[in-house]
Amino acid sequence: MQTLTINGTRHDLDIEGDTPLLFVLRDTLGLTGTKYGCGIGQCGACTVILDGQATRSCQIPVESVGDAKITTIEAxxxxxxxxxxxxxxxxxxxxxxxxxxxxxxxxxxxxxxxxxxxxxxxxxxxxxxxxxxxxxxxxxxxxxxxxx
Amino acid sequence: MNDLTPLRLTHATSAASQEPVRNLSRRGFLGAASGALLLGVELPVDPALAQAEGAAAIAPKPGTRIAAFLEIRPDGTVKLLSPFVEGGQGINTGLAQTIGEELDLEPSRFVVECAPPGPDYAVVNGLRLTGGSFSTRSSYAVMRRLGATAREMLLRAAAARLDVKQDTLTTSDGRVVHKASNRSLGYGELAEAALALLPREDVPLKDPKDFRYIGKPMARLDMRDKSTGKATYAIDLKVEGMLHAAVQHAPHLGTEPEALTNEAVVRAMPGVHSIHRLPGAVAVVADSWWRARKAVEALKVAWTEPAADGLATVSGTFSSAAMLAALKATREPGLSAEAEGDVAGAFAKASRVVEAEYDAPYLAHAQLEPPSSIARFNGDGTLDVWLPNQMPELFQSVAAKVAGIQPDAVRIHSPMLGGFFGRHFYYGSSNPFPQAILLAKATGRPVRVLWSREEEFGMDAVRPLGFARFRAALGADGMPLAIQTVAVGEGPIGRWFSSIFKAPVDSSVVEGLDKKPYAIPNRRLDYVKVAHPVTISFWRSVGHSMNDFFYESFLDEVAQAGGKDPFALRMALLKDSPRHATLLKVVAELAGGWKRGPFQAADGTRRARGVSMASPFGSETAAIAEVSLKDGEARVHDLWIAIDPGSIVNPAIVKRQVEGAAALGLSATLLEQVVYEGGTRQARNYDTYPILDRDRMPRVHVTIVESGAPMGGIGEPGLPGVPPAVVNAVAALTGRRVRSLPLAKEKLSGV
Structure with missing residues (x-):
């Protein structure tokens, strides 16, 4: 079970911890404004703001997010x-x-x-x-x- | 596609725009689609009919049936079903401006969607495609007439409703107004009655001097959605109950999966629904794409062996270097693509002969949206397919074939494209939608196939690697008497559209080498076909993307051999072509005057300029690049581009398209190449296939010249002039001529 705070809302998600945040946002939560481009942190199409820092969400396994606050383009x-x-x-x-x-x-x-x-x-x-x-x-x- | 322009475009715009507008009873799109000209890579078509008459021979006349295009809603907004797909080129906005001008409706009140397959939308001279920089120029006249005809019907309906004479009515941004009685009716209130009327055939169009929208830099319709993440692309779509598929393609194109050695292990991975063998690939279907991807990448597959050797297939030793060597070694006589004057005679009396060979590599589209597709079979035997595409009717016919059903049972949905640049035509195994159809059939569920970036770099259809050999004869005065060119290779027109375009010379191989505006009296251009074993494609500006680099670089070599300044030589050779001479003058003025250099810039860097011209897609361009060298690389500081597309609809969109095309041209000049070694592609992501980044982006200055010549294309023409302008500047800096792209292959140093 992973707990994420996205755009001010808490989500409890039953998902493998190594899943990149990008695909949790897009496929699990339906926040498709964040885009998949390369999957290796090269293109930046998946950029979200994680505790104030622009972050390439394809490089962030959900298990590493912890209490960090995530802001996506939807917010x-x-x-x-x-x-x-x-x-x-x-x-x-x-x-x-x-x-x-x-x-x-x-x-x-x-x-x-x-x-x-x-x-x-x-x-x-x-x-x-x-x-x-x-x-x-x-x-x-x-x-x-x-x-x- | 460029050389189709004059004949076909003239036919399309004149015939369709003068054709009376009909208001046939609304037919179902699926029913109507079966009567469409189905452009066939795989379908047999009668090319004679296609060439002579196109879909224009079949009712309804494309671009005339108002109900097929406009849905005037009660709130006064208009939904436009567009023949074209929006992929960043701004066509949705341009169409709204064009129709809105004649309909008298603010363009921002249009909602534009790509229309489903249907004969109404075959407005590119009887075909339907978004490409070849055809969209605006092919549909401009038709769309104006559509708007004007619809407005007249609204006026007529209002006259009946208000019981007044029609000529006492005017319109004002979506309303019909009767000034005398101070009454007015919104288009939305009149739409139903208006569309029931018989359209008039002789509605006058507006005088261009009264244009309010056409020719103005109006805001694009899609800016807010695209700035807030709300724009929806194929990759964002969801269908109730759909499963997700990820694929692993054969390492060698043309080989097949033989055995899966760990199938049971992979089947037990989280979320896995099923494992499938596909043509040239294996797939895992799962409840999420990430799980499918992890599983398919864990799958151990034994593939059939490729041919050991050779260039006939992507063999075990196939390489891009071997392919280029084969093109270079080709010495057989070609087919004549252009012949003018007495070339042999000119060489016989030449005081100097210049020879050079040029080449350009395979290129990937590298659009940011990885390709995907959703397929869903319905209870009634029909099939829905959502997919990025530039040609809905063609995809419909291929999808039907893959599914084993009739085309009229296939609904094609064409979402906005996350970049295309030629990527989304039909290129056989380079398209994911056949996989989606096969997997939906196998699982009995809707399936979405998404290719990872790595699979996309592995399977993207590539811009062909190309090669040209030049000889020029110079007179005693240093002026060129003759140019003889041989283009060797294969182009996407011949590969994918040979059933329609049967000309023996593939225009997509020779465009940019032919029909030059220069007064060189003796010219010969030959084409030698050497087929590529890899999947080749259209790529923004197609043959021009390399041929203008070849020709305009060689022209600089001719200038140097003749002791001429490259700008002055071009100006002298354009003495009989005022349109081109003007453009060259305009670009020099834009750049603050021509100077080749090298010279020292204000920041202390040593710089030089290169110049080039191109005649792509019915438009004319002239370009100047200012370049310096840093750490062995070319640094481009400024690009000045003058474009003459005859006339335009939206100058702001035109300038941005030219700038974007220039960026792509620069990216190819500096960085890009798809390299094959041992039969496989070496780069699988942007780390090993670098594309132009912010740091390398120059200032781009664009000016538009509206000469009034027939309307040309916009999406592609900004590209072809950039590679030669940059490389010509590099030659001035280094004293060395680079004849093979990209520049990143070598370390550059100044003299």
Missing amino acids: IGQDAVGKRVVEAWVGVQVPQCGYCQSGQVMAATALLQQNPRPTDGDIGQAMTNLCRCGTYNAIAAAVRQAAA
């Missing part, structure tokens, strides 16, 4: 910074196919929660998720807009 509107990030994403018209964007928004939100005025260098260091549509410049513009 992005409940966070003041997250809301600003979403408005910037819409304002700059960032997404193309959109598949990586949940992870990008979560990474940006975690960055701005910790560092409200990031430099371009900070943005570059924090925003390492892959985007095959090539929206990187729009992403950087949106992060700057959300920080402003």
Whole structure:
């Protein structure tokens, strides 16, 4: 039995402890806004916020989560910074196919929660998720807009 | 697909847009689908009929039956059933702008879904596909007419309802207004009566000078959903009672599972429902995908042996290097793809001859959404399939064949695509949906098959490895008198659509080498087919993705041999083509003027610029790249791209598409290659198949030139100019010509 606190709600789950958090979110809890991209922590499509840190959920076995608080894209509107990030994403018209964007928004939100005025260098260091549509410049513009 | 453009597109837009709109009684989609032109990889079709008439020969005329496209809801919103699938290119928004313009309805009030199979949607000259950068240009005229015709019917219905003359009515964003009596009716209130009317055949279209939506950078419809995790892709779908399947494919394409040595152990793993042998794969079906995946990866499988040697199949010694060597060694005469002037005569009197060979590797699509599919057999013998696809009718026909039922018993659901870039056409064993159908049949339950990223890198259909050999004859003045080109290889048109397109020269192999705008009087282009044993595919900009790199790099070699500046040479060769000369001028202005370099930039780095042009998918582009070297790698700082697609619908979407295509082109230039050794692919994830990341993303400056030429494509044309512009800049920096991509294969150093 695993107990997880996701978006402020406790879930008791009968599931193998080595299951990656990503698949618990998507397949057990139906929180499909978090995406599976690579499964090896390379692409960042599965990024969630775990105790304030942008975290690639495909690399987190549920048994290691413990009491950590998990925030997924589904709760992005409940966070003041997250809301600003979403408005910037819409304002700059960032997404193309959109598949990586949940992870990008979560990474940006975690960055701005910790560092409200990031430099371009900070943005570059924090925003390492892959985007095959090539929206990187729009992403950087949106992060700057959300920080402003 | 580019060379299909002029003939077929003209036919489609003119015929369909002038055709009277019909309002045939609404037929069930499944019933109607059986009359559709079923494009057949596996289905026999009459190519003569397909070429001459397309589905246009069959009622209903595609793109004309309003009820097939528009559902005007009581709340005044409109559901549009689109012939195209949205995969990031912005087609849903473009269609809403185009129809909304003539219908007089704000584009944001459209909800757009990809339509099920049906002859109404065959608007790409009698075919239906999302690809070839065809969507907007093929449907623009038809969709405007659809909107205008629907608006006229609403006006007519309102005139009857209000008992006034129709010409006293106007519309205003979703309402019919009678100003004199200060009355108005919402489209939603009128829809039922309006759709019962006979459509008029002569509804005038708006004067473009009155456009409110077309040509404007309107917000995309899908931005909020895609920024909040609400957008739904195939991988997110759930069907009541479905099981999850994970697969392990044969290490060598074409081999089969022989024996499973630990089946009992795997069957006892948590959640496992059943274990299956599939063509070229094994599958585990379980109650969750993670459990299925763990189990299938634990499965010990003995596979049949591949052929020991050779290139006819993916043999035990097959390698991409051996394949390239075979293309290079091919010296047999080819089929003529283009011949102009007296090439032999030009070489006879040449004062200098330049020769070079170019190649480009197999490439993966590497779209972020791994492919998946759900299949469900229903009690009435029908089958539902949910799957990412760019061609619903084709998938319907193949799904029917796999299931052993009739196509009209198959419902195809086409969710939004998490990137496609050519990935989601039908490529045989590179598609998971046949596995889903077989497993649903075997288990009697709905089954979802999801390929892990590793399986996707193993099975993705690849951009063909390509090769071209060039010779140029230069005159005493250093100008090229002749260019002779041989393209060797195989393309996706020939592989997958040969039953439709029977031309002996595969356009997808030669596009980008032919029909150049340059005034080089003597030209010869030959095509030699050498088949690949691997599964090849369309990949964003198809043949152009490599051929423009080949040609435009070689043109720089010609310039150098003739003592010319590469920009000046191009300008001189474009003297008879004002459209191209203008574009070249525009891109230079955008870049603050042309200079090749090397030069020192403000930040102290040593930089150079490369220039290129391309004529992809009915559009024209010119590109300049500014590059420096760092740690043996090319660093691209800026890309300036001018694109002339004739005319456009949404400049904001166009610019982002060009930027995205440029990013993909740069990714291929710098980093990407699918390498085979010992008959297997070496890279199985993004760690060993790196793609462009944020750190390597340059600034991209795009400008649009609307020359008024026939509308060209947008999704792909931003790509082809980037590889040669970058590599031409690298040549200026290093003094060395790179003729084989990607650049990551070698350590670059300056001179």
